[in-house]
Amino acid sequence: MHCRTIGSSILFVVCSVWACTTLAAAGDAGSSMPSAMDERVRACTSCHGVQGQGLNNDYFPRIAGKPADYLFNQLSSFRDGGRTYPPMGYLIAFLPDDYLRKISQYFADLQPAYPNADTGSVSPAVLAYGERLVTHGDPARKLPACAACHGARLTGTQPGIPGLLGLHASYIAGQMGTWRSGTRHAIAPDCMHSIAVKLTDKDITAVSSWLARQPRPDDPRPAPVSVAALPLACGSQPQ
Template identity: 45%
Template sequence: MITTAARHPRFAHGLAILAVMALWLGGSGASLRAADDAAPAIPDTLQQRIAACTACHGVHGEGSPDTGFFPRLAGKPAGYLARQLQDFKDGLRKYAPMEYTTRFLSPEYMQEIAQYFAAQQVPYSPSPVPRVSADVMKRGETLVTQGDPARQVPACSACHGSQLTGVQPDIPGLVGLPYDYLSSQLGSWRTKTRAMAAPDCMAEIANRLSDADISAVSAYLATRELPADMHAQAPGSIKPPLRCGVLEAHGSGA
């Protein structure tokens, strides 16, 4: 991966244009040196190198609650974030900009990026939620906190933590995420544009939910009051009700 803008061909191309302009204007060698000296120094820092991430996900990975489709990265478990980068690289998750961004990232670099965003602590911002009835919101609360045994749908809290803030090191928090993002991701598991290592427990759950259930769950999670402590729960503090390939591979959640 290119680590400084100075090594990027577009950056070099820009310098070449400056040089040609100086010659065209009758500039001397001193003018060319002045143009080169005026070029901004690009720091070789992690913050600079993850500019492609922060352009969409926010300076601190706070997400874009107004649009809903660029999720929060800040404070999520590092293991989860690194796995998502790998999933985009491996084609398990389908989104062209992310697939391109991760194409040449090493596992070590993915871990570095994940650790950076996991350490960020910034406030959550409210996001737009469609108007839904009290019955819909009640259905969402039931699915999130109790599940639906008749459909073999476990409660979201059974995997994502009692306060829905996630579980270290691999399970993300759900509370506070935008409605549009939540509903689109559940839909992505149904359309096979998002997947995990087999057995894919989230694909199983998403396919047991109706369209109305997905809307209800997303609305409830997006409007649920945030707990005082938004940190993910400790490793091993939950026992997943379904077999999940990612958790089995990493020995977490048991």
């Protein structure tokens, strides 16, 4: 069995145990549910880090500090089938929207330290190409800059566009692959799929490598709601 498959299976078991504990507490009609949100989200922090800072692997990204609407959209998508990852689907299968919104706001309010930047060997030419795509896009291919939606500081934009910093290159590349293949999708029009299908493997490697090497910004919070129109229609975002 491939080592990635073994790792994913182990993580499924670990998260499933935490899921059972959390769901049991959430479903108890008595007073057994912990009153503090940091206790209620232990099933989340056991995988994503004690403050949602993420772990040093491909599976569990940083979720802290992302806009609450974005986090809610992802949780409901895992629950309802828009994103497929068995431990996440099992964890929240029976949680109602109001509980998912409380979880989302809890992590949106956190700003723990960023992880160390990726340091693997990548050529300067690849990094320069990645920076160009992130900051300027490729007009000839009608590819908007990542910064056009995710903010000039790449920390996301309120109310629902996530930051791209503090993530490992392998995770970013993996998610771009799922957008491109359609195994991850959003409300139509699915703008990320429209962008991802135009990306080559070279593009994805360059963008993910450059993003993963960026330092924590002076202000890591998502940018305020933008009055500028997005470069293309996104069904998951208010226009």
